[in-house]
Amino acid sequence: MTPTAMTRFAGQRALVTGAASGIGRAVARRLAAEGASVVGLDLSRDGLEETFDSIVGAHHIAVDVRSEEAIAAVANSDVLVNAAGILLRHELLEHPLDGWQQTLDVNLKAPLRLSREFARAHIEAGTPGAIVNVCSIESFTALPGHAAYTASKSALLMLTRATALELAPHGIRVNAVAPGVTKTGMNAAVRADPEQAAALNEAIPLKRFATAEEQAAGICFLASPEASYITGATLPIDGGWLTR
Amino acid sequence: MSAPVAIVTGTSRGIGQGIAARLTAAGTRVFGVSRTQGEAVQLQCDLAKPDAPRQVLADALEVCGRVDALVNNAGLLLEGNCWEQQEEDVDAMVALNLTTPFLLSQAVAAHWVKEGQAGTIVNVCSIESQVGWSDPPQAAYAATKGGLLGLTRAQALELAPHGIRVVAVGPGPIATGMTPDTPELEKAIPLGGRPGTPEDVGDVVAFLLSEAARYVTGEIVYVDGGYLLR
Numbered sequence: 001m002t003p004t005a006m007t008r009f010a011g012q013r014a015l016v017t018g019a020a021s022g023i024g025r026a027v028a029r030r031l032a033a034e035g036a037s038v039v040g041l042d043l044s045r046d047g048l049e050e051t052f053d054s055i056v057g058a059h060h061i062a063v064d065v066r067s068e069e070a071i072a073a074v075a076n077s078d079v080l081v082n083a084a085g086i087l088l089r090h091e092l093l094e095h096p097l098d099g100w101q102q103t104l105d106v107n108l109k110a111p112l113r114l115s116r117e118f119a120r121a122h123i124e125a126g127t128p129g130a131i132v133n134v135c136s137i138e139s140f141t142a143l144p145g146h147a148a149y150t151a152s153k154s155a156l157l158m159l160t161r162a163t164a165l166e167l168a169p170h171g172i173r174v175n176a177v178a179p180g181v182t183k184t185g186m187n188a189a190v191r192a193d194p195e196q197a198a199a200l201n202e203a204i205p206l207k208r209f210a211t212a213e214e215q216a217a218g219i220c221f222l223a224s225p226e227a228s229y230i231t232g233a234t235l236p237i238d239g240g241w242l243t244r
Numbered sequence: 245m246s247a248p249v250a251i252v253t254g255t256s257r258g259i260g261q262g263i264a265a266r267l268t269a270a271g272t273r274v275f276g277v278s279r280t281q282g283e284a285v286q287l288q289c290d291l292a293k294p295d296a297p298r299q300v301l302a303d304a305l306e307v308c309g310r311v312d313a314l315v316n317n318a319g320l321l322l323e324g325n326c327w328e329q330q331e332e333d334v335d336a337m338v339a340l341n342l343t344t345p346f347l348l349s350q351a352v353a354a355h356w357v358k359e360g361q362a363g364t365i366v367n368v369c370s371i372e373s374q375v376g377w378s379d380p381p382q383a384a385y386a387a388t389k390g391g392l393l394g395l396t397r398a399q400a401l402e403l404a405p406h407g408i409r410v411v412a413v414g415p416g417p418i419a420t421g422m423t424p425d426t427p428e429l430e431k432a433i434p435l436g437g438r439p440g441t442p443e444d445v446g447d448v449v450a451f452l453l454s455e456a457a458r459y460v461t462g463e464i465v466y467v468d469g470g471y472l473l474r
């Protein structure tokens with residue numbers, strides 16, 4: 001569990017998207033455990049309630065990350081974690097346009113709009129801030145049936161670098177993690193199939209999947225003052241996937 | 245056999261015009277598509293319209309009888325601070341820089357698979373598929389070019405079993421309407437201290453489309469005079 005002695009986020013406000021499940025949930029819980037006052041945002045109200053079950057002082061907003069309410073929720077946060085994301089599996093030649101557009105809207109445009117709002121508020125107030133985007137090993141490589149996802153995560157990687165460059169003069173850091181296969185709802189079906197799970201495991205040098213908490217550890221490090229000289233970086237948390 | 249045919253988008257000026265010129269010189273018949281008129285434009289249409297990609301393929305087949313290559317060159321750069329840029333500008337760049345290549349490649353690749361024919365796609369990315377550019381600021385543009393590189397990899401992986409190669413070029417600052425030449429820019433280019441020309445890019449595209457590049461797929465070749473070395 002979280003080292004309880006850590007209070008890296010004491011007095012800070014953090015907005016975490018995708019906080020109802022998986023990586024976003026682990027991030028929200030860890031930030032709260034380390035002293036942040038957390039606002040969790042997700043489509044799933046039930047999932048949000050479960051995330052913040054035993055946490056006092058946390059808030060949650062059950063809205064679509066693409067909505068105006070989501071944009072409004074950015075106000076006053078010191079930390080923004082863009083973890084909401086979707087993976088729609090379609091063969092390239094049959095990939096429907098609406099699935100392509102939905103993927104770009106959730107995985108790229110929502111982080112872009114939230115980052116814009118976050119940056120605007122901090123530049124106006126003259127205060128520093130930290131953004132962490134959840135990219136993927138597919139920001140660097142490809143997997144079959146994931147064309148829209150791969151494009152969106154590669155776009156998010158460049159959004160991370162380019163906004164880091166633009167916002168550095170304003171004391172706003174922007175970083176990302178690139179998770180490998182992590183045990184969350186996103187790939188539950190794949191992991192439940194013994195054959196597919198074994199093949200995936202075989203491809204991972206550490207020979208196991210990541211936990212959401214392992215992703216949260218990296219994300220919270222990048223968001224924390226310990227990473228004060230890190231900006232524009234993308235940290236693979238992938239059990240060695242990208243070494244092959 | 246008749247000359248190979250390449251659909252090239254955005255040929256009315258700039259890099260697209262240079263690509264069309266070099267491919268033509270290499271013996272390829274170019275079917276140029278652009279929103280505005282130009283010497284190398286065979287079809288005038290707004291590529292960001294959802295039905296444009298199918299129309300482009302149908303017209304190219306009708307006019308040229310065959311299609312062997314596709315160069316997704318048309319692109320839109322709208323500058324703006326990442327904390328101020330308007331929604332419409334972001335949407336316009338996502339539409340033309342990402343969704344148009346997605347749809348046009350899908351239409352052309354489906355045609356090749358149906359015909360049992362090989363083919364090659366070149367996506368014109370940018371050094372901004374790799375690094376940011378802040379003077380003037382343009383983070384959303386960089387994001388679309390990063391996405392186009394990701395799309396290149398995804399297309400290359402899935403289309404390889406069909407004998408279809410998908411590759412990218414990443415131009416650095418090129419002397420076109422999009423990038424004005426300045427002394428600072430010249431200092432930033434290790435090779436010759438000059439911005440690139442559309443023909444510099446066209447020659448690399450011609451190589452990537454040629455038989456000489458038959459074992460290359462999913463890769464990007466930066467054409468930047470060493471800019472990314474700095």
Ligand SMILES: NC(=O)c1ccc[n+]([C@@H]2O[C@H](COP(=O)([O-])OP(=O)(O)OC[C@H]3O[C@@H](n4cnc5c(N)ncnc54)[C@H](O)[C@@H]3O)[C@@H](O)[C@H]2O)c1
Pocket residue numbers: 017018019020021022023024041042043044047063064065066082083084085086087106134135136137178179180181182183184185186187
């Ligand atoms: N699990 C993995 O193996 C893996 C690998 C690489 C990257 N990622 C990335 O990690 C991030 C978190 O994914 P996860 O693995 O925790 O999956 P998950 O499905 O468990 O969680 C994603 C959460 O995002 C929320 N969400 C999706 N669309 C939304 C929208 N429009 N508005 C609001 N909320 C929305 C979902 O409701 C869900 O709670 C995603 O960006 C994903 O792409 C995951």
